[in-house]
């Protein structure tokens with residue numbers, strides 16, 4: 073079929089877009105009209121809006137949808153065959169040839185051409201009370217001030233008259249009334265023949281002529297462009313159901329052609345208003361066009377595009393987790409996808425991660441937390457396939473701030489702070505090791521999950537625990553205490569946080585912990601210039617660190633020995649020495665055992681005393697065995713006569729006692745004090761200067777033997793005896809002297 077396609081969208085939306093279809097085969101107007109009505113809408117109308125579209129490139133004359141209606145005078149060309157009013161005309165000059173009935177006698181036609189729009193808006197006048205005449209005729213009669221009867225009379229008068237050819241305008245008025253003003257004739261001359269059953273032909277020039285409706289001519293049909301509703305529903309990964317609205321002139325639509333294009337093309341012929349489409353590829357964009365077919369002609373198609381749902385991903389697995397990330401993997405689903413969407417809830421926020429490949433590492437997770445990952449393939453940003461879910465836990469972080477108390481010889485005690493993130497418990501493994509290097513890495517035999525951390529399972533760096541070395545504790549604990557461990561030993565202790573009901577372990581953190589060696593029981597056995605130290609220890613030891621120090625002089629010595637005794641020689645007498653013994657086992661040190669003792673003190677030397685009447689100043693030399701050390705002396709001066717004693721201690725080598733009795737003999741003892749011990753004293757006697765008093769004794773001698781008293785011998789004996797008596801009393805404890813005193817006449 074040779075149809076011409078003339079798309080046109082008129083300026084206003086209320087006007088459907090009309091399309092024009094010139095038909096190339098010939099038909100009478102009536103048959104053309106029937107044909108147009110069955111295969112299109114109707115024969116075309118021509119208006120000022122579409123004339124430029126229709127009149128283009130016309131190759132011959134065409135019927136259009138305007139037929140005279142001879143039954144109504146003057147209303148001949150008032151209505152298009154589809155019922156629209158005629159709002160525009162473009163007659164060839166002299167056409168249409170009017171009916172022989174004359175239209176007018178006196179009235180002047182309008183001097184200016186009426187526009188088609190104006191003409192069409194003329195409505196029937198209210199004057200006409202008759203509804204059996206056409207409105208335009210009524211108006212005409214009003215204009216002419218005639219009744220219909222007058223008109224008929226006039227027509228009779230006009231028959232056969234022929235007068236001047238009127239000037240025509242290209243765009244003629246609604247009524248082809250005479251356009252001359254000067255004409256006084258009632259009847260106007262017209263060239264051509266009046267055709268009773270006339271239909272309008274559109275000339276290739278665009279102008280109109282009336283022709284006998286029965287002749288065969290090509291014709292132009294029109295149809296409003298069809299816009300329908302189309303829907304896609306029940307889309308799956310491989311199917312979809314397209315439904316659409318009925319096309320125009322539904323009884324003439326033979327079928328609908330459904331064309332599905334995408335990765336492959338499918339075409340369906342359908343008489344119903346839906347088509348179930350199958351065997352599609354998942355996640356693919358398809359375009360569906362539904363063409364209503366009328367007289368073998370495709371009407372404007374209804375289009376829709378849709379994506380089939382992507383297939384669900386398969387075999388979703390969590391390959392590995394760290395404490396902050398999870399590595400997911402899945403297999404590529406059938407069909408297509410734009411990307412994969414991985415969603416999960418993190419800290420009560422739903423997060424989405426887009427992945428382009430069949431694997432993704434999700435980061436910024438919280439350690440030790442369970443996550444449910446939902447993976448689906450996505451097309452067009454939002455259309456997701458069947459989601460796949462998998463749950464797993466991130467590993468817990470390491471415990472923080474692991475520290476050991478290390479202050480006891482049989483107890484291991486370790487503290488830590490909880491890890492960041494979540495955890496359900498802790499596992500710790502404790503094992504005695506020989507060497508501090510061994511506690512750099514932790515490894516649990518038969519725990520394959522931990523070997524990823526290191527490949528040093530056989531190296532001396534790594535402590536390998538058996539499962540029995542390990543214990544699990546509650547998540548609220550932050551310390552462990554293990555008693556009854558052997559003393560002086562190193563232990564490797566590894567602590568890891570657990571999650572997933574204590575089934576997933578974070579990385580273990582090692583700490584070298586140890587019990588202290590036991591402290592010795594120390595004995596010191598001092599003598600004057602040596603101290604013999606011996607000790608016992610009920611525990612493991614390798615050797616001992618023995619220190620000796622004193623405050624008395626600048627001296628300290630350190631000895632490392634494996635023996636259980638040591639003899640310190642060349643010490644100074646009377647000095648306090650502090651001996652400490654630390655048990656060593658490897659690098660481990662016990663708490664020190666301290667003992668202090670004084671060496672036996674020695675006698676001071678060269679004690680001297682100087683006196684006044686009431687003071688004694690005692691001075692001395694340090695004993696040779698104590699030379700150079702600061703030692704303490706105690707000095708005691710005693711008078712036997714007065715039975716008084718004066719005592720003081722000093723670190724100096726002299727001391728002065730005051731308030732003494734004059735003329736008295738003091739015995740002063742100086743000895744070295746060393747703790748509870750005192751050296752043998754070094755003694756000096758000193759006499760304070762006397763404060764002399766003279767006592768005169770007068771003795772009366774009487775004897776039976778006269779002259780006996782006068783004897784010199786008697787006198788001498790008496791004196792001796794008196795001296796003996798005095799001596800017995802005083803000895804040399806105080807100063808005294810006895811001599812004869814001069815009397816008046818008798819001098820001994």
Ligand SMILES: *[C@@H]1O[C@H](CO)[C@@H](O)[C@H](O)[C@H]1NC(C)=O
Pocket residue numbers: 096097098288289290
């Ligand atoms: C249609 O009619 C025209 C003249 O009226 C003629 O020239 C033409 O050949 C005819 N076409 C057909 C297909 O009969």
Ligand SMILES: *[C@@H]1O[C@H](CO)[C@@H](O)[C@H](O)[C@H]1NC(C)=O
Pocket residue numbers: 201202203
């Ligand atoms: C004439 O027809 C019009 C509408 O066509 C109507 O409104 C009017 O009332 C009629 N007049 C008479 C007199 O019937």
Ligand SMILES: *[C@@H]1O[C@H](CO)[C@@H](O)[C@H](O)[C@H]1NC(C)=O
Pocket residue numbers: 217
């Ligand atoms: C119309 O004609 C009648 C007589 O036929 C006349 O009386 C009347 O005045 C005329 N009206 C006009 C407006 O010419």
Ligand SMILES: *[C@@H]1O[C@H](CO)[C@@H](O)[C@H](O)[C@H]1NC(C)=O
Pocket residue numbers: 305306313
């Ligand atoms: C979609 O499918 C369901 C059942 O599979 C069916 O009941 C329903 O009618 C369908 N809807 C359309 C619009 O095809």
Ligand SMILES: *[C@@H]1O[C@H](CO)[C@@H](O)[C@H](O)[C@H]1NC(C)=O
Pocket residue numbers: 357377378379452453454
């Ligand atoms: C694709 O997504 C865009 C934006 O959301 C939407 O406008 C469009 O209709 C979608 N295409 C299909 C075929 O669903």
Ligand SMILES: *[C@@H]1O[C@H](CO)[C@@H](O)[C@H](O)[C@H]1NC(C)=O
Pocket residue numbers: 386387403404
């Ligand atoms: C999923 O895993 C199963 C068993 O491991 C295997 O048979 C199947 O082929 C896998 N599917 C895909 C799509 O790889």
Ligand SMILES: *[C@@H]1O[C@H](CO)[C@@H](O)[C@H](O)[C@H]1NC(C)=O
Pocket residue numbers: 527
């Ligand atoms: C671990 O050590 C073994 C042998 O010592 C070696 O074959 C293997 O490749 C190592 N693995 C890694 C991850 O280094």
Ligand SMILES: *[C@@H]1O[C@H](CO)[C@@H](O)[C@H](O)[C@H]1NC(C)=O
Pocket residue numbers: 512528531532533
């Ligand atoms: C111990 O670990 C360090 C790294 O911390 C490594 O360099 C060294 O080679 C390891 N020693 C042994 C004996 O494996």
Ligand SMILES: *[C@@H]1O[C@H](CO)[C@@H](O)[C@H](O)[C@H]1NC(C)=O
Pocket residue numbers: 595597604606607608
């Ligand atoms: C230490 O030595 C003293 C003798 O000097 C001895 O009596 C004592 O038993 C010794 N003690 C130990 C524990 O050897």
Ligand SMILES: *[C@@H]1O[C@H](CO)[C@@H](O)[C@H](O)[C@H]1NC(C)=O
Pocket residue numbers: 618619628630652653654664
């Ligand atoms: C022993 O002496 C050394 C060196 O003088 C000192 O570092 C150490 O602390 C001493 N040990 C004790 C238990 O006083």
Ligand SMILES: *[C@@H]1O[C@H](CO)[C@@H](O)[C@H](O)[C@H]1NC(C)=O
Pocket residue numbers: 719720721722727728
């Ligand atoms: C001991 O001597 C010191 C100074 O030499 C003196 O201050 C102190 O009072 C004396 N003590 C006695 C009991 O005399």
Ligand SMILES: *[C@@H]1O[C@H](CO)[C@@H](O)[C@H](O)[C@H]1NC(C)=O
Pocket residue numbers: 789792793796
């Ligand atoms: C006085 O003492 C001396 C020695 O003790 C003695 O020899 C002498 O006889 C004594 N004299 C008298 C008179 O007793």
